Structure formats: C-alpha cells, structure tokens
Amino acid sequence: MQIEAQSPIKHEYIDGRLYAMVGVSEAHNLIAGNLITLLRNHLRGSGCRVFFSGMKVRIEARNRFYYPDVLVTWDERDRDRDTLHFKRFPKLIVEILSDSTEAFDRGDKFEDYQSLESLREYVLVSSKRPLVQCFRRTDARLWVLQSYTGEQESFELLSLDLLAPLAALYEDVSLLG
Secondary structure (H helix, E strand, C coil), X not given: CHHHHHCCCCEEEECCEEEECCCCCHHHHHHHHHHHHHHHHHHCCCCCEEEECCCEEEXXXXXXXXXXXXXXXCCHHHHCHHHCCEECCCCEEEEECCCCCHHHHHCHHHHHHCCCCCCCEEEXXXXXXXXXXXXXXXXXXXXXXXXXXXXXXXXXXXXHCEEXXXXXXXXXXXXXX
16 A cells, blocks of 8 residues: 555555545535534544544455545554554444445445444435435344434434434535435
8 A cells, every 4th residue: 555655646445456536526525524523523532533534444354445434443453553544443434425436335335344343333425415324233243224314303323322413414515416
C-alpha cells in the first residue's frame, strides 16, 4: 500500500488490483458530515474512534482494502503503529449510497465486510431519500436488516447505543428522489 500513501487519488485494493475512487456528490458529503457530527458528539469521551472516508479498512481474510464513508472502532489493536493508515477491527461501518456504488456496497463489499469478526453493524444511507438501512449481526451470526424511512422521526445504531433524529442526518441536504 506504499503506492496509495503517495498517490493523490484514493484507490480501493481488491486481490492485488487497484481501483480508483470517484468524487462524491454534495448530498453524499453533507450526509457524511452530519453523521460524523452525530457520532462524535455521542461518543465523545467513550474511548472509541470515529473515522471517515480517508481511512481504509483492511480485510485480511479477503485480501482487500476499502475506504468506507464512516467507521467506528473501539479495538486497542487499531491503535498500533502498524495501523496508522488502515483499521482492521471496526465495530460499525457506514456507506452512503450513490448510483455508481450502490450495487457494489450492497453486494460484494458487504459480503467482504461480513468476514470482519469485529463488525456488528453495517449501515447503508440513501443520498436520494430519507432511508437508513442497518444490517446487524446477531449472536447466531446472522445479519438482520432494520430500515428507517422518512416515516420515522429517528434511526438507531444499536452497536453504538445511539438514537438520533433522521432530520439531523439529512440536515441541509437537497434530496432528489
């Protein structure tokens, strides 16, 4: 990943191949900023660490590096000097969906993320309409989906014990759908 550290363009790494990442929309950027603000305010002083799009997740079992939009880790192993440029033990990963990434985020990427033993919640956030989909790992190692739409006033991230207003997540965002 030495090439990545020196590159002005971010790349995801899949089976030895680099894939350039594209820029994001205004809605995507605002949602990410709103979510980071909600998470930092909620988790301040807890010892956990919140990262956004510039931090990679390493999936050793699948030989992958991805840049999730948001990730949260509590694991002390993610504080090692060896993990300054990537994290290996996220508890929560959030991807904000776009037309160009939605199928991959829902499919192969989610399948890869499921191999992370530490991951408790995988969240997909629509940038077109008020929709938050939380996939949660149960004690039986099954992934269960709970969706929050514009009909609800709030959404919940059980892995972080966070209940937040849906309006705060979409504050200042012009939705297209």
